[in-house]
Amino acid sequence: MSDRTILIVGTYDTKEDELGYLAQVIRGQGGGVLTMDVSVLGEPAMPTDYSKHQVAEAGGASIAEAIAGEDENLAMQIMARGSAALARRLQAEGAFDGVIVLGGSMGTDLALDLCAALPLGVPKYIVSTVSFSPMIPTERLAADVQMILWAGGLYGLNSVCKASLSQAAGAVLGAARAVETPVRDRPxxxxxxxxxxxxxxxxxxxxxxxxxxxxxxxxxxxxxxxxxxxxxxxxxxxxxxxxxxxxxxxxxxxxxxxxxxxxxxxxxxxxxxxxxxxxxxxxxxxxxxxxxxxxxxxxxxxxxxxxxxxxxxxxxxxxxxxxxxxxxxxxxxxxxxxxxxxxxxxxxxxxxxxxxxxxxxxxxxxxxxxxxxxxxxxxxxxxxxxxxxxxxxxxxxxxxxxxxxxxxxxx
Structure with a gap:
């Protein structure tokens, strides 16, 4: 049995190989995995634990509405709102111990909302092609979020991006095992x-x-x-x-x-x-x-x-x-x-x-x-x-x- 469960979030219609690699590394280290799809247009080859339809519904909308708007920014905001709400509920229920979100600029925009919705002490990792960029405003960063630059990861797996992904997978699992969550035994x-x-x-x-x-x-x-x-x-x-x-x-x-x-x-x-x-x-x-x-x-x-x-x-x-x-x-x-x-x-x-x-x-x-x-x-x-x-x-x-x-x- 796995000792800690990591929620993996990303667009499974376009980045299924990369997200699957993260899951492979985490499971190989003895961790458990839950998957959440935040794509809009396509379908993943294999079902995820939480589908894009569940995510959109948690955001007060539907995938059909996201597509009908014909605006990728508004569609991703629906998914950001939904993934944040769903992740917050799942964490409160004890469903996972840490989260890792993978993406480019679109996925990072969503990841910032999701991580900000989780309390201090829940390991939060964003693997992004725009990590540390000045386009990321400080007010959107969760208090204890970690970011890893996804070098060479814009499209498809390769030896360069595997180096980043494997480190990120190990980091979030290690953090979930090691974290000492705040204890409110004193004011x-x-x-x-x-x-x-x-x-x-x-x-x-x-x-x-x-x-x-x-x-x-x-x-x-x-x-x-x-x-x-x-x-x-x-x-x-x-x-x-x-x-x-x-x-x-x-x-x-x-x-x-x-x-x-x-x-x-x-x-x-x-x-x-x-x-x-x-x-x-x-x-x-x-x-x-x-x-x-x-x-x-x-x-x-x-x-x-x-x-x-x-x-x-x-x-x-x-x-x-x-x-x-x-x-x-x-x-x-x-x-x-x-x-x-x-x-x-x-x-x-x-x-x-x-x-x-x-x-x-x-x-x-x-x-x-x-x-x-x-x-x-x-x-x-x-x-x-x-x-x-x-x-x-x-x-x-x-x-x-x-x-x-x-x-x-x-x-």
Whole structure:
């Protein structure tokens, strides 16, 4: 008997040989297989466990409707919707332990929806001819999805693409065997931050919160980290969030490729999760370090963190816009929100006399926060820098107050 079952998804009318090879490798390693056909026009030579008709029905349509639309994009969206819904139901029923989806650009579009529908901890592998392409938006990536480039795999089996397919088959089966799925034995607090050189509050806060009985997960707020943070907040995984590094909001507003998408700083609020929010690196726009800077940002003070990421400083007017954007998002929150506003700065480089210090622009942001702060947000001003001990102490005071008031579970 197989110890783990892998759901294999693809267009069995055109890629049956490749999908069959994946199944062969998985079975050869002692795994079990379920198959799902997401094709539209053709029929597979052999029946699959879940047919294209079942997929379309799960998407609220039929194959006949998908064909009648005479639009391959709309047809694939029907199949994407259906495969995501069907996979979500099957996983909840315990039918499979991991999923692997095979495709070109069409199949990848579908795969992104399917994987995003599955919870964190379910191994998700996309084998694609467009893996890692800039055409794939970060906001569509599941928090723990894995991608493998399907080299030489556009049409038919060969020794080149078998190298990719066999690795992918082994990877998803190995992941399904090895994965330690999250156990909610302690309330989880989500925190956003950067490295310890620029934001340091996580160093005292993590052990202090753990001493209170909470589990703490710190997310690197550089695009994908914020995306994972938002996805888990939307699932209701967090008892509370300490969202102290909202810089991805600025990145998105200014068109940076380093973005968590347009919904950053919204999921916890929609879910009613208690939030403490602050200004870690609020004044910076992250850019891909090896890209040429946009014309309007070329002469700005900047910090090259490494060859991958460079952060440029926002003007006073841009910081006013940032304050407005933060407040607009927080105004939608249905749970308690406290905004900690350290008046002496939001990252190690902007301290008085620091290389990116701009006191006038900081003052403009502070004034805008005071003016724009919505009624549902408690604004707490601190005569401190975000990296000072006073900031972390203030955050813990809020947490302790919420525990005492019953807004946070006692761990």
């Amino acid at each position: 989880l607090i989500g925190m956003t931050s950067f490295g310890k050189t620029v934001l340091r509050y996580m160093v005292p806060l993590k052990p202090a919160l753990e001493a209170r009985g909470y589990e703490v997960a710190v997310f690197h707020a550089t695009g994908m980290g914020g995306r994972a943070f938002e996805a888990l907040a939307a699932e209701g995984a967090f008892a509370a969030v300490l969202d102290f590094a909202p810089q991805e909001v600025a990145n998105h507003l200014h068109g940076s490729a380093i973005t968590a998408g347009p919904d950053r700083l919204t999921a916890a609020g929609r879910a009613g999760v208690p939030q403490i929010v602050s200004i870690g690196c609020y004044d910076l726009i992250d850019l891909v370090g090896w890209h040429e800077r946009p014309e309007g940002l070329r002469d700005r003070p900047a910090h090259a963190h490494n060859r991958l990421i460079t952060s440029v400083v926002m003007t006073a007017e841009e910081r006013r816009g940032m304050a407005k954007a933060l407040c607009e998002r927080l105004a939608q929150a249905t749970g308690p929100v406290v905004f900690l506003l350290p008046l002496k700065g939001g990252n190690e480089w902007d301290r008085e006399g620091g290389p990116l210090s701009d006191p006038e622009a900081l003052a403009a942001f502070v004034d805008a926060m005071r003016a724009e702060c919505p009624a549902n947000v408690t604004l707490v001003e601190l005569d401190a820098h975000i990296n000072d001990p006073e900031f972390s102490e203030a955050a813990l005071q809020v947490v302790d107050g919420w525990i005492a008031a019953g807004l946070l579970p006692r761990a």
